[in-house]
Amino acid sequence: MILTPIFILLMVLVFILVWLFASTIDKRKWVVLLITLVATPLLYFYVVYPLINIFSSYHHEKYFNSGAWEAKPFLRYEMSAHLMATKILYGKPKDNVEELLGTCDWYSWDDSLKINSPDKWNYNLGVKPGAFNTNYEYLEIQFKNDRVVHMKQYQIEKTFE
Template sequence: MILTTPFVILMILVFVLMYLFAKTIDHRKWVILVIALVLTPLIYFYVVYPLLNIFSSYHHEKYFDEMAWKEKPAARYEMSGDIIDKKLLKDRSKSEVEHFLGTCDWYSWDDSLKMNSSDLWNYNLGVKPGAFNRANEYLEISFENNRAKHIKQYQIEKTFE
């Protein structure tokens, strides 16, 4: 387990709350301390931590892995940050991009052509986990002269009818 500042602060907060709760049960200091010490990790790991994971939009980020990208399309959002930050596809040809990412899911609409353009590739990244997240993530790669020039990530809200 890695001891980070937010973890320590939350554990202290839970301990103080458990100590105050135990004070309502008994007035002997050693009983209050034992109750607080026993309840603190239980409350943290079975109540606070799960709630934190449900309501926060944090997700794991991974390094780009060609096999994982192709085999697990629903988890691509974990690798998209690495692709954008390291500019892994910048100035690569369409065939190189297709080798890394596979065939694109669809072409984007180009207003100047009034049709879908084969120079605007889109990949579905999936939905980031979270209780209130209803947006699909997408990666768009735009090509100029058969070379990847712009890579952006965007969201489209899912609508249910």
């Protein structure tokens, strides 16, 4: 387990709240301390931590891996931040991009051409985990003269019919 400042702060907060609650049960300090020492980790890991995971939009981030990108398309959102930050694809030709990412899922609409442009590739990144997440994640790669010039990540809301 990694002891981060946020973890320690939350653990201390839970400890104080449990101490205050246990003080209402019994006035003997050693009993209150015993109850608090036993209840604090249980409450943190079975109540506080699950609530943090449900209501936060945190997700694991991984380094880009071409094999994992193609094998698990529903987990591509984990690699997208690394792909965007390192700009690995910028300047690469279409055939290299296709080698790394596979065939694109669809082409984006180009208003100037009034058709789906083969110079705007889109990849489905999946859905980030979270209790209130209602968006699909996508990556659009734009080419000019057969080379990557721009990448953007965007979201589209899920709709149920």
